[in-house]
Amino acid sequence: MVDADQTFVIVGGGLAGAKAAETLRAEGFTGRVILICDERDHPYERPPLSKGYLLGKEERDSVFVHEPAWYARNDIELHLGQTVDRIDRTAKTVRFGDDGTLVRYDKLLIVTGAEPRRLDIPGTDLAGVHHLRRLAHAERLKGVLTSLGRDNGHIVIAGAGWIGLEVAAAAREYGAEVTVIEPAPTPLHGALGPELGNVFAELHRERGVRFHFGVQLTEIVGQDGMVLAARTDDGEEHPAHDVLAAIGAAPRTGLAEAAGLEIADRAHGGGIVVDERLRTSDPDIYAAGDVASFPLALFGTRLRVEHWANALNGGPAAARAMLGKDVTYDRVPYFFTDQYDLGMEYSGWAPPGSYDEVVIRGDAGKREFIAFWVRQGHVLAGMNVNVWDVTEPIQKLIRAGAPVDLDALADPHVPLDSLAP
Structure with a gap:
């Protein structure tokens, strides 16, 4: 009471x-x-x-x-x-x-x-090393990207997750040069797996972002307290005026x-x-x-x-x-991103190893499609890219927990609403 x-x-x-x-x-x-x-x-x-x-x-x-x-x-x-x-x-x-x-x-x-998780490497105390979690961080980073764009400066981003890619997109829109360092073989590897990560890699490459996959930062090099470069464990040195640590939270x-x-x-x-x-x-x-x-x-x-x-x-x-009310918190996980002209919504949970197939509905090459992560015919997750008003039917398919006709799932002419039992 x-x-x-x-x-x-x-x-x-x-x-x-x-x-x-x-x-x-x-x-x-x-x-x-x-x-x-x-x-x-x-x-x-x-x-x-x-x-x-x-x-x-x-x-x-x-x-x-x-x-x-x-x-x-x-x-x-x-x-x-x-x-x-x-x-x-x-x-x-x-x-x-x-x-x-x-x-x-x-x-x-x-x-x-x-x-934000911190980089455990030399050089993280330099003035040009950033994180993005709080409003104050965003205010500072906004000023940095404005300056980099004006002066043709270079930012190195450690991590090709959601924050890393969204900041990469913002940096390119300001006109800054961008290099993204990522230990996994594709962007968003843990969230989307290798099948869909390349969609985002190509999106950014078309806008001039340079990716360096399969490596980790080992040192941030500076002089007089300012960032000069970022080194990776393959011996490469990447020019940088600023570094963003986007390696998770x-x-x-x-x-x-x-x-x-x-x-x-x-x-x-x-x-x-x-x-x-x-x-x-x-x-x-x-x-x-x-x-x-x-x-x-x-x-x-x-x-x-x-x-x-x-x-x-x-x-x-x-x-x-x-307040003592009868509550069961069982929401289907949902998130979204906006990068350049790509808008995306994701519902569900399908980490690498949990699914056996990715079904594409639409044209992935044109970045207008829905991807479904499927295990034994059951939809675990769905991601709509530049396709809208489909979150509710996607979540119904996930909640149904029943096998789906995969040919119908891939066919844009078959209404998604008709596939959920």
């Missing part, structure tokens, strides 16, 4: 935290809602940081989840620029790291997100670990273990967004999903669960 005297604390001021606070009020919760954000900016959405905002096509204010006045208007106690350094599960308190203030909670939601689980909450193993993403209600090993503590490892019966596994839709939907689901 939830009453007006209860206090719900949310640690983490990203999209998941802001949407959780919004949902608590929308569902009628009248107790205290305390939202603690370690950044000084109001909660914002991250996709524009590597897309529209980075390209200068969206204004800074467009990234924020709510206008600043919304929090006071909805009686959300927002603490910006504050960290939490301890959870006391016995006393049910969190402690602010700057002044030791203790705040008691009845229910606690951890949405601390993830942080790690869940920020330190607070949860110190509190004794269960943490998933690396095979399941290494996040905070939650059940289908997004409840941790402590029944009064919940977790959502990038930091949570949740069970997904549809795929018979536990996943940690770092994409926007998981924060957008996970925060509200956790809020409803905190």
